Amino acid sequence: MVDRILGGVRFLGHSTVRIEIGGRVVLTDPVLTGWVGPLVRVVPPLGPGDWAGVDLVLVSHLHGDHLHLPSLRLVADARIVVPKGAGAWLRGKGFGRVEELGVGQQLVDGDLTVTATYAEHSGHRWGPRLTHGPDAPAVGHLLEGGGRRVYVAGDTDLFPGMAELGPVDVAFLPVWGWGLTLGPGHLDPQRAARAVELIRPKVSVPVHWGTLAPVGLANAPGRVGARMRRLLTEPGHEFAAAARGTQVVVTRPGTEVPLRQGA
Template sequence: MAEVGLRFVGHSTVRIELADRVVLTDPVLTRRVSALTRVAGTCTAADRARVDLVLLSHLHGDHLHLPSLRLLGPGVRVVVPRGAGGWLRRKGIRRVEELAPGEELVEGGLRVTGVPAEHSGHRWGPRSTRGPQAVAMGHLVTGAGVTVYAAGDTDLFPGMADLPDIDVALLPVWGWGPTLGPGHLTPARAARAVELLAPRVTVPVHWGTLALAGLTRAPGRAGARMRRLLVDPPHEFAAAVARLGLDTRVAVTPPGCDVELPELAPDSPA
């Protein structure tokens, strides 16, 4: 799959190089995100260099992170779920466009299609009624004969099996805390998503990057559990995919590293 380059920057942030364009998903590029601390390696200038397009899946602060967006500079095209563009412009992000599930946009040789997600779209979470709100979504990024599915935050949703052929799926397999709320995929449910999507390659994301400050050093069972959850989810996911006998390659990649993609000819089996 020489036409596409991927780097798992961390959490839900993936750098996609495809069709002479650089796309960044849900950029989180700083050491801190509110009460969360980055426990993976520091982001580099190369992670944010020459970015043409930013795709934001929803408004939560660990996905739409204003300090990280400001690091990218004013000329970067930022795509936000429909209904949140005005709010983002008032925060000083200049070049903002909106997209909804079922809509498309073009960036050079890339076509980006919005797809549904099963997740809260409110800035402050599912129980708040104040502040900006827009429907959470994922994205299909297609160019040079390759389609990458960036799921954002989601649980299984109706129609997941109906998405078009996917070469690489970026699937969340955990989060940043010791538990998961609604609208997330566990490793086992992410394996079920692979069964529905049938991608050629799957990259587990949304793990191993952020944690509540101090929790990783906490004594006793709480600290031990958090330390385990920073490491185990992608491997549990890969094992679940193997148990299901699914025809996909799982590319477990540590945060801050390039994804090793197989050399696959078009339409060849994974």
């Protein structure tokens, strides 16, 4: 028997995933434009159909490649859920339907329940070394609806509490980033494979890779450009090779995730 795990799911790129679950359309960490500050989208562009009909937007933390103001303005009619402590700052930017969710807190929307989970990652808007400006603890999200449990990690490194999240039907796990190196608070393909051992998902989908790069770097000559091009194409497949005990679905940014499970 082949079982459809969720409704339609599309990996739109970076940490942006469109998920139909519990009768709702959820969009995670929307980055919908061709530019994010000094970063450029290096895969085909998105269009209005990719974010049409979104009911709920989940923002994991305040970094510009996860809370992207121009992209949020494209989905401003939806409920926008941000980490606890970030609501006032976002309302000050002109957004009206903003709600906060702290670690362990839940939001119920129809048949969908969203729980904010701990994330091992800096929550400061401008990075871990600065103390001025907006700051709110980073979170992940556990989605439950229609008899399914889905974990969307946002940005995080490994933490012991991951073992308490599972098992889940689907886990969306970051496996890289947008540059030549990873800073603290991130998973690479091998550490994401270790996260699979803790969370025990039936299906794992690598995200946070293959989408954004510093301007000009993807086409740069020499070893630096070659390394950037490799990091735009290989992390998802490296994760698939390293992960055990899960079905890995590697999907290119901008395409449907074929979440079907054989029984």
